[in-house]
Every structure is written in C-alpha cells, then in structure tokens.
Amino acid sequence: MSKLTTEQMAVYMNKLPQWKFENNTLTKVFQRKDFKDSISFVNSIAEMAEKLNHHPELHIQYARVTVLLITHDKNGVTGKDFLLAQQIESLIVK
Numbered sequence: 001m002s003k004l005t006t007e008q009m010a011v012y013m014n015k016l017p018q019w020k021f022e023n024n025t026l027t028k029v030f031q032r033k034d035f036k037d038s039i040s041f042v043n044s045i046a047e048m049a050e051k052l053n054h055h056p057e058l059h060i061q062y063a064r065v066t067v068l069l070i071t072h073d074k075n076g077v078t079g080k081d082f083l084l085a086q087q088i089e090s091l092i093v094k
Helices: 006-015 035-052 079-093
Strands: 020-022 025-031 057-061 064-069
Antiparallel strands (some): 025 064, 057 064
C-alpha cells in the first residue's frame, strides 16, 4: 500500500471526523470507564491488529487510551491505517 496523498487523506478524514492527523500519524484518544475497561479495549484492538498484520502504537493512561496509526515502512499513513481505524471505531458502537 502506498502512502496517501493529501487529497486521499481528506476523503478518509471525512469518514473519521474524530480522528486527527498529527505528527505524521492518525491519532485518537478514547475515554474509557476505568483501567480494566481500557485494558479490555486495547486487547480488542490487538486482536484486530493481528488479523490485519498492522500494529498500532497504544498508550494507556488509566481510563484513557491513545491510538496512533502509521505504516512505518511507508513513513506515513496508508489505507491500512484507515482500515484499522474504522475497525476500532466499530468497537465503540457495540
């Protein structure tokens, strides 16, 4: 997968308005109920990431989980990052 152009990024960002493009990564902070819920959420993300063979950077701060997505070998954001972001969003709907 190729690194996305500015125009492609704009189209994808419209579909994920709560995500931000910062420091060359696709980023979102999720507020969870408590630490245990944060860990459960991260474990669900880990399962998705394994299936896609695309692994995010995850930061847990008690009831707050920050997800950072980048395709390291492309040194930028690709469609894989947006695919994983969309799957992560599907966890919130449940």
